[in-house]
Amino acid sequence: MRRVIGSWLGGPRSAFNHVREQANEARPSWRGQKLGLPADGPGSAAPPGKRLLAFVIDILLAALITGAFTAPKFPGDWSLLTWFLITVIPVAFFGFTPGMAVVRIWVARIDGTTMVGLPRAVLRCGLTLLIIPAVMWNFDGRSWHDRLTGTVVLRR
Known part of the structure; x- marks a missing residue:
């Protein structure tokens, strides 16, 4: 019983060691293992x-494109609109943004459908704009905005 709940003599650290042991047992060996993705290479x-x-x-x-149209004035919120457009349209129809193409990654739907689609791309981009959903990750390497839109970002 002491192993399960820890001892008050051991302090809070002994109780947390048990919780840490349980968490390590449930943790997958690599990102995407629970989704059936390979450990390395294309599709991981x-x-x-x-x-x-x-x-x-x-x-x-987005800043460069917007700056080319608004120079010499500061682009302001227009660069945000440009970023939205160069994110939503390519992801919806091709599965990647220009930056993703450079680093050779892409967005795919979990259900196996070929296109991400416009509604999911808009929601995914909007959640990225809020920042928090894009930086909160689970053990599969998916952030909140990926989980809420049913997508995953894979290597090419």
Whole structure:
């Protein structure tokens, strides 16, 4: 019984060790294992670093495009609209943004349908804009915005 609930003499650390042991048992060996994805190579879950790099590339591209039309004035909110367009349209129809194409990752639906579709792409982009749903991850490498839209980001 002591092993299950810990001892008050051991302090809170001994109780948390048991919780940590249980969490390690339920944790998959690699990202996407529960989804049936391979551990490495094409079709495996994209690592967070590649996803972040693709996002930064998309933001910079949106700023450059908007800046070309609004120069010499500061683009302001127009670059946000440009980012929205270069994110939603390509993801909806092709499964990747320009930044994702550069780092060789793409968005796929969990149910196996070929196209992500416009409603899911708009929701996914809107949730990315809120930031929190895009940075909260589970053990499968999926963030909240992926789970809410039924998508996963994979390596090419």
